Amino acid sequence: NAGVTQTPKFRILKIGQSMTLQCTQDMNHNYMYWYRQDPGMGLKLIYYSVGAGITDKGEVPNGYNVSRSTTEDFPLRLELAAPSQTSVYFCASSYLQHYSNQPQHFGDGTRLSIL
Amino acid sequence: KNQVEQSPQSLIILEGKNCTLQCNYTVSPFSNLRWYKQDTGRGPVSLTIMTFSENTKSNGRYTATLDADTKQSSLHITASQLSDSASYICVVSAINTNAGKSTFGDGTTLTVKP
Numbered sequence: 279n280a281g282v283t284q285t286p287k288f289r290i291l292k293i294g295q296s297m298t299l300q301c302t303q304d305m306n307h308n309y310m311y312w313y314r315q316d317p318g319m320g321l322k323l324i325y326y327s328v329g330a331g332i333t334d335k336g337e338v339p340n341g342y343n344v345s346r347s348t349t350e351d352f353p354l355r356l357e358l359a360a361p362s363q364t365s366v367y368f369c370a371s372s373y374l375q376h377y378s379n380q381p382q383h384f385g386d387g388t389r390l391s392i393l
Numbered sequence: 394k395n396q397v398e399q400s401p402q403s404l405i406i407l408e409g410k411n412c413t414l415q416c417n418y419t420v421s422p423f424s425n426l427r428w429y430k431q432d433t434g435r436g437p438v439s440l441t442i443m444t445f446s447e448n449t450k451s452n453g454r455y456t457a458t459l460d461a462d463t464k465q466s467s468l469h470i471t472a473s474q475l476s477d478s479a480s481y482i483c484v485v486s487a488i489n490t491n492a493g494k495s496t497f498g499d500g501t502t503l504t505v506k507p
Contacts, residue, residue, distance in 0.1 A: 320397070320497035321482075336494065384438070386435050
């Protein structure tokens with residue numbers, strides 16, 4: 279199994295550009311999440327989804343959008359890139375909700391720089 | 394406000410030595426506590442998951458303990474290896490909250506030197 283796959287691994291954007299970070303999982307997990315990790319800080323939840331067609335905001339959703347048209351894919355969209363969005367973005371999935379005794383499976387991240 | 398605090402922020406030890414990482418939390422009502430290992434440039438990988446009723450859980454040379462009364466957890470690494478160099482993240486989840494919301498600590502960066 280590939281697990282959680284994120285593309286691209288690295289990207290440099292100019293201020294005001296837009297892009298989509300891709301995330302796909304092959305474990306048939308219902309729950310998917312997007313986090314950002316700033317240097318020396320804990321992961322912050324951006325958006326999450328409990329199944330196809332259902333998404334909800336996390337702690338830091340401003341400047342981002344998501345969609346979940348299939349169980350496998352959960353793309354994250356940046357519409358107008360800002361320097362504050364420079365970060366490492368992690369996608370994760372889990373079989374059950376976070377307060378179950380099931381682990382989250384993470385991708386290896388997308389390193390995004392906004393210049 | 395739910396919080397997870399980890400200490401120390403960073404730690405350097407010699408190969409073969411043991412070490413203990415700490416996690417204090419104020420998340421309520423408590424559901425579970427997880428420890429993840431994050432290698433440089435990689436995503437976190439689950440080490441242990443503990444519920445309210447569990448005091449100790451092991452995964453190879455990693456042993457996690459939980460004291461739900463004092464809201465403290467520790468991760469003990471035995472006979473450290475160079476490959477243990479990583480960031481260790483404590484994550485605490487609350488029951489009956491929105492599906493996506495767990496509280497992540499800032500991590501402890503462990504460096505194992507030969």
